[in-house]
Amino acid sequence: MKDEPITLPLGEPPTKGQMIARFGRDLVTDFDLDDPGFNDKFDETLDFLVRKCPVVHSQVGRGYYLINTQDDVRRSAQDWQTFSSAKGYMPNRPEGMPYLMPEESDPPIHTEWRKVLNPHLSPKVSLSYEQPIRDDVNELIDRFINSGECEFIGEFGALLPGWAFFKNVLGLPIVDLAMLIEGVEEGTFSPDLGTRARHFGNVFAYLEKHLRWRSEQSERDDLIGTILKGVTYDNGEPAPWEHMVSILVDLTFGGIATTTFVMASAIHHLATHPDQRQLLIDNPAMIDNAIEEYARFFPPLVALGRTCTRNVEIAGTEIRAGEFVMLTYAAASRDPRHMEDPGKIDLTRTGIPHSTFGVGWHRCIGSNLARIELSTTIEEWLKRIPEFSVKPGTEPVYVTGYLRSMRKLELVW
Numbered sequence: 005m006k007d008e009p010i011t012l013p014l015g016e017p018p019t020k021g022q023m024i025a026r027f028g029r030d031l032v033t034d035f036d037l038d039d040p041g042f043n044d045k046f047d048e049t050l051d052f053l054v055r056k057c058p059v060v061h062s063q064v065g066r067g068y069y070l071i072n073t074q075d076d077v078r079r080s081a082q083d084w085q086t087f088s089s090a091k092g093y094m095p096n097r098p099e100g101m102p103y104l105m106p107e108e109s110d111p112p113i114h115t116e117w118r119k120v121l122n123p124h125l126s127p128k129v130s131l132s133y134e135q136p137i138r139d140d141v142n143e144l145i146d147r148f149i150n151s152g153e154c155e156f157i158g159e160f161g162a163l164l165p166g167w168a169f170f171k172n173v174l175g176l177p178i179v180d181l182a183m184l185i186e187g188v189e190e191g192t193f194s195p196d197l198g199t200r201a202r203h204f205g206n207v208f209a210y211l212e213k214h215l216r217w218r219s220e221q222s223e224r225d226d227l228i229g230t231i232l233k234g235v236t237y238d239n240g241e242p243a244p245w246e247h248m249v250s251i252l253v254d255l256t257f258g259g260i261a262t263t264t265f266v267m268a269s270a271i272h273h274l275a276t277h278p279d280q281r282q283l284l285i286d287n288p289a290m291i292d293n294a295i296e297e298y299a300r301f302f303p304p305l306v307a308l309g310r311t312c313t314r315n316v317e318i319a320g321t322e323i324r325a326g327e328f329v330m331l332t333y334a335a336a337s338r339d340p341r342h343m344e345d346p347g348k349i350d351l352t353r354t355g356i357p358h359s360t361f362g363v364g365w366h367r368c369i370g371s372n373l374a375r376i377e378l379s380t381t382i383e384e385w386l387k388r389i390p391e392f393s394v395k396p397g398t399e400p401v402y403v404t405g406y407l408r409s410m411r412k413l414e415l416v417w
């Protein structure tokens with residue numbers, strides 16, 4: 005992470021040779037989300053993409069494009085007829101992996117599901133979980149506060165979103181959370197596609213078992229009850245069982261694989277910027293705004309995919325029907341055409357036009373819940389541990405693909 009704002013001018017990309025010298029590869033024709041170089045030079049690469057390369061191509065596997073400017077990302081996310089989600093959101097999707105609803109569907113199927121699911125995660129309903137989540141934050145802090153140190157990811161950041169979603173929203177036991185977190189992480193980042201598929205399979209099997217059990221109990225009108233009640237598709241057929249399971253899997257992926265990164269990055273920023281910490285301690289009312297800036301700058305979902313249904317041209321690049329295209333939400337949130345100094349973290353920035361929660365039809369259903377997890381964490385942490393820093397001799401460990409995640413953050417106080 006940088007403190008210095010990036011001032012790279014807008015314009016044409018440099019030559020292939022210059023890109024290879026700077027990034028180790030030609031970003032325009034040979035991009036790779038899984039390249040360790042992208043993980044290491046994350047901020048620099050995103051800034052470069054949004055300023056210099058509106059569209060780039062990857063040759064990995066079956067190949068994919070990345071769309072990088074805010075205007076193009078917004079336009080494409082709205083146009084589901086051209087950029088369909090029905091063939092999946094991840095590049096080089098493992099063969100045989102079931103599609104996830106509502107994420108990997110288009111209207112009208114998508115609309116039917118969102119209509120019944122949205123009320124369970126509305127701003128008002130999410131707010132009803134605020135106190136239990138605040139209690140969870142404090143219970144986790146209680147476990148390590150007296151030891152004067154913690155490994156933030158393992159002891160807090162990876163746990164809280166799971167507790168918030170499983171315990172409070174789904175009413176599911178949290179004893180199996182570690183297996184689910186591992187399943188989602190390995191299913192996303194394992195270098196071997198077969199291993200990814202196996203881990204995703206474990207998550208599916210676990211959640212299907214729970215859904216089956218619930219279907220044998222008396223009806224309830226909670227989120228799982230709504231999934232089990234199902235929807236009717238426009239051909240008059242009820243949604244099949246596999247779609248119901250995949251709804252629960254999609255919500256679980258969203259519920260546990262994302263918020264940790266924003267949370268950990270915010271805590272890391274506050275650990276390394278005592279003045280910003282003091283700013284929030286003195287002005288707790290600023291925390292909600294700070295969360296938007298942290299979400300903008302630390303996007304867990306780097307890019308999500310669509311399949312082109314017709315030939316299109318974006319920023320001068322022709323993309324043919326059938327090609328896989330990714331919307332780089334992370335780059336779009338740093339577009340200098342829409343904000344000043346996008347490379348700088350400014351907690352006082354207002355009207356933050358970020359796309360971290362997605363834009364258009366598939367905009368995140370869990371953003372209200374995520375915001376509560378983030379605000380309660382920062383509020384309670386700063387009250388109870390106002391002075392803290394990164395453990396000397398350590399630094400955060402990151403891993404990046406289409407998702408970005410922090411694996412380790414050691415703190416002392």
Ligand code: HEM
Pocket residue numbers: 093106107108118125169254255256257258259260262263266303304305308309333359360361362363365366367368369370371373374
């Ligand atoms: C900071 C935390 C989070 C971030 C950054 C985030 C980000 C996103 C993004 C970018 C999308 C759009 C996907 C696309 O365009 O294809 C999305 C969709 C989704 N998110 Fe989140 N998410 C977060 C938290 C959550 C939580 C807590 C849940 C569940 C409780 C959740 C569940 C979902 C689901 C189910 C979708 C699919 C929506 C659809 O396809 O209509 N997310 N999220």
